[in-house]
Amino acid sequence: MPDNTEAQQRLKPIKDALAGSPEPHLLNGEQYKVSLRDGRRIVDADGNDIEDVTTHPHLKRTVATVAEVMDLQFNPATQDDVTYIDPETQTRRAVGWQVPITKDDLYKKRLANKAITRQTLGMFGRPPDYGPAMALGFLGIIDRVEKENPEFAQNIRNFVAQSGSLNTLSTDLILDTQSDRTVPRNDRPGTLRVVKETPDGIVLRGSKVAGSMGALTHFFTLSTVLGGGLSGDAAIWAAIPVNSPGLSLIMREPTIKLDASSEDHPIDSRGEEMDQLMIFDDVFIPQEYVFSLHNLELLTLYHESCAYALWHIMTRLGYRAELFAGTAQIIADILGTDKIPGVRNTIAQISMYAQTLRSYSLASVERAVEWCGVQVPEPGLVAAGRLYSIQEYPNILYRIQDLCGQGLVSRWPEKVWNHPEFGPRLEEMLPGHGVSAREKNRFFNFVFDLTTGGMAGRVGLFENVNATPPAIVAELVYDHVDRSDAANFIRSYTGLPQA
Ligand SMILES: Cc1cc2nc3c(=O)[nH]c(=O)nc-3n(C[C@H](O)[C@H](O)[C@H](O)COP(=O)(O)OP(=O)(O)OC[C@H]3O[C@@H](n4cnc5c(N)ncnc54)[C@H](O)[C@@H]3O)c2cc1C
Structure with missing residues (x-):
C-alpha cells in the first residue's frame, strides 16, 4: 500500500514508534506512549484542548497503566500468555489479534485475559486485548458482508491483519448518543450519518457515545447493530482512526483524586478508564476502513x-x-x-x-x-x-x-x-x-x-x-x-x- 494514502498517513505515528524495534509487531509501553502523540483532538473536562494525553493530569496515570499492560508482552513471566508466534511469519504478535481458528486459540485468549485482568485489577473494561474482540466478531459474520460487497469483506480482513501487525489498540462504538427516545431513531439529533461518498471514502457527521478508553487507543470499530428504524445513510460499519481530522473527543470529568498516593488509593492512583462523547464534524474515512454501508440487513446483528x-x-x-x-x-x-x-x-x-x-x-x-x-x-x-x-x-x-x-x-x-x-x-x-x-x-x-x-x-x-x-x-x-x-x-x- 503506498504510504501517501490518507489511511497510511493516520498510521504513521504508530509505524514511527515501532521503527527499528527488535519486535516489529509489538509496542512496548514507551512506544505505546509515543504512538499516542498523533494529533488527536481531545478536550478535557475543564474545556481545554489536551496537547499530550501521556502527560495530561486526567489521563497520564491511565496511560502509564496501559503502558504496563503493553510491557507484559516483553516480560518473560507473561510474554507467552499475552503474545503468540504467528505460524506464517514466525513473528511474535499480540494474542488479542490472533484469529481463533481452533479452541486452543480461544483458551490462549483466556490466559491473556487473566494476565491483563491481574495487571489492571479488571477495572478497565476496554484493555488492549478487548479491542480486537469487536473486529474478530466482524470476521464471524463476514459471509453477510461478502454478499453485500466483497471489497468491504476484504477491508475487514485487511484491518485485522494490519492491527495484528502494528499491535494497535481499538475500542467499539455501538451505542447512539442518549436523547429523547420518543423521537423516531432516525430523526434523533445526534445520529451519525454518511453525508458524502466518494470513490476514496466516506464523510461522517453526527456523534457517538462512551467509546470507553477511546482517547488512549488508535481506532474505533464502529458497527450499527442494535435494531432497525434507521435509514441507509446511518447504517455504517467502519474503522475510525482516533486521529482523524474533524473528530473531537469530549472527556467526562474524572472520578478519582488526581493526586492520590498509592498508599491512600492503591487502585485509583493507577488511573481510571475514561469515557467521552465523540463529535464528528465531516470526518473523512478512507475507503480501506469502510466495512459496510446502507446495509439494513446488518442492523440486528x-x-x-x-x-x-x-x-x-x-x-x-x-x-x-x-x-x-x-x-x-x-x-x-x-x-x-x-x-x-x-x-x-x-x-x-x-x-x-x-x-x-x-x-x-x-x-x-x-x-x-x-x-x-x-x-x-x-x-x-x-x-x-x-x-x-x-x-x-x-x-x-x-x-x-x-x-x-x-x-x-x-x-x-x-x-x-x-x-x-x-x-x-x-x-x-x-x-x-x-x-x-x-x-x-x-x-x-x-x-x-x-x-x-x-x-x-x-x-x-x-x-x-x-x-x-x-x-x-x-x-x-x-x-x-x-x-x-x-x-x-x-x-x-x-x-x-x-x-
Ligand atoms: C461507563 C459506560 C461506558 C460505556 N462504554 C461504551 C462503549 O465503549 N461503547 C459503546 O458503544 N457504548 C458504551 N456505553 C454505552 C452503553 O452501552 C449504553 O449506555 C447502554 O447500552 C444503555 O443505552 P443508553 O444509555 O442509550 O440508554 P437508554 O436507551 O437511554 O435507556 C435507558 C434505560 O432504559 C432501559 N431500556 C432502554 N431500552 C430498553 C429495552 N429495549 N429493553 C429494556 N430496557 C430498556 C434500560 O434500563 C436502559 O438502561 C457505555 C456506557 C457507560 C455508562
Missing part, C-alpha cells in the same frame, strides 16, 4: 457481531470475581472473622460467583461454534453468563462491603499515620490479625477503591450497561437459548400437542 466482545467481558468478570473471592478471604483473615459460619457462607457465595463465571467461560469455549471459519464461543452460553454476571455483580460487591464492617470507613490517610502524636496511637489501637494497623489500613484502602470509591462506582455502572443493559441481554438469552427439546418433552409428558 448485535448478538452475532459482539460474540467475542461479550465473551471477553464475561471472562474478565470471572477473573475479577476470583480477585473478589481472594479479597474476601483476606478481609476475614485479618479481621479474625474466618471461623464465623455466616462469614464463611458469605465467602462461599462470592467464590460461587467466581466459579460459575469460570464455568460459563470454559463451557462456551468447549461448545464453541464455527462461523465463517473462525471459532466463536457458544453465544447462547455467553449471553446467559453475561446476564448472570451483571445481575449478581451488585450483590457480590455488597457482600464484600459487608464483610469489612467499619473497615471501609475507618481508614486514615498516610499524613495521619505519619503524624508524630497520632500515628503511633493508631498503630497501637487498630492492629489486625497477623498484620499491623497501618498494613490493615492500606488493605482497606485497596478494598475501598475496588468496591466503593468513585472509580468503583463508575466501573459498576459500566459493568451493568457497557454492552447493553440487562433487559436487552435477557432478550438475547430468551431468543438464543434453545428450550424446545425440554419443552417438547414436557408437552409429551403432559399430553399437550408438540409445538
Whole structure:
C-alpha cells in the first residue's frame, strides 16, 4: 500500500514508534506512549484542548497503566500468555489479534485475559486485548458482508491483519448518543450519518457515545447493530482512526483524586478508564476502513457481531470475581472473622460467583461454534453468563462491603499515620490479625477503591450497561437459548400437542 494514502498517513505515528524495534509487531509501553502523540483532538473536562494525553493530569496515570499492560508482552513471566508466534511469519504478535481458528486459540485468549485482568485489577473494561474482540466478531459474520460487497469483506480482513501487525489498540462504538427516545431513531439529533461518498471514502457527521478508553487507543470499530428504524445513510460499519481530522473527543470529568498516593488509593492512583462523547464534524474515512454501508440487513446483528466482545467481558468478570473471592478471604483473615459460619457462607457465595463465571467461560469455549471459519464461543452460553454476571455483580460487591464492617470507613490517610502524636496511637489501637494497623489500613484502602470509591462506582455502572443493559441481554438469552427439546418433552409428558 503506498504510504501517501490518507489511511497510511493516520498510521504513521504508530509505524514511527515501532521503527527499528527488535519486535516489529509489538509496542512496548514507551512506544505505546509515543504512538499516542498523533494529533488527536481531545478536550478535557475543564474545556481545554489536551496537547499530550501521556502527560495530561486526567489521563497520564491511565496511560502509564496501559503502558504496563503493553510491557507484559516483553516480560518473560507473561510474554507467552499475552503474545503468540504467528505460524506464517514466525513473528511474535499480540494474542488479542490472533484469529481463533481452533479452541486452543480461544483458551490462549483466556490466559491473556487473566494476565491483563491481574495487571489492571479488571477495572478497565476496554484493555488492549478487548479491542480486537469487536473486529474478530466482524470476521464471524463476514459471509453477510461478502454478499453485500466483497471489497468491504476484504477491508475487514485487511484491518485485522494490519492491527495484528502494528499491535494497535481499538475500542467499539455501538451505542447512539442518549436523547429523547420518543423521537423516531432516525430523526434523533445526534445520529451519525454518511453525508458524502466518494470513490476514496466516506464523510461522517453526527456523534457517538462512551467509546470507553477511546482517547488512549488508535481506532474505533464502529458497527450499527442494535435494531432497525434507521435509514441507509446511518447504517455504517467502519474503522475510525482516533486521529482523524474533524473528530473531537469530549472527556467526562474524572472520578478519582488526581493526586492520590498509592498508599491512600492503591487502585485509583493507577488511573481510571475514561469515557467521552465523540463529535464528528465531516470526518473523512478512507475507503480501506469502510466495512459496510446502507446495509439494513446488518442492523440486528448485535448478538452475532459482539460474540467475542461479550465473551471477553464475561471472562474478565470471572477473573475479577476470583480477585473478589481472594479479597474476601483476606478481609476475614485479618479481621479474625474466618471461623464465623455466616462469614464463611458469605465467602462461599462470592467464590460461587467466581466459579460459575469460570464455568460459563470454559463451557462456551468447549461448545464453541464455527462461523465463517473462525471459532466463536457458544453465544447462547455467553449471553446467559453475561446476564448472570451483571445481575449478581451488585450483590457480590455488597457482600464484600459487608464483610469489612467499619473497615471501609475507618481508614486514615498516610499524613495521619505519619503524624508524630497520632500515628503511633493508631498503630497501637487498630492492629489486625497477623498484620499491623497501618498494613490493615492500606488493605482497606485497596478494598475501598475496588468496591466503593468513585472509580468503583463508575466501573459498576459500566459493568451493568457497557454492552447493553440487562433487559436487552435477557432478550438475547430468551431468543438464543434453545428450550424446545425440554419443552417438547414436557408437552409429551403432559399430553399437550408438540409445538
Ligand atoms: C461507563 C459506560 C461506558 C460505556 N462504554 C461504551 C462503549 O465503549 N461503547 C459503546 O458503544 N457504548 C458504551 N456505553 C454505552 C452503553 O452501552 C449504553 O449506555 C447502554 O447500552 C444503555 O443505552 P443508553 O444509555 O442509550 O440508554 P437508554 O436507551 O437511554 O435507556 C435507558 C434505560 O432504559 C432501559 N431500556 C432502554 N431500552 C430498553 C429495552 N429495549 N429493553 C429494556 N430496557 C430498556 C434500560 O434500563 C436502559 O438502561 C457505555 C456506557 C457507560 C455508562
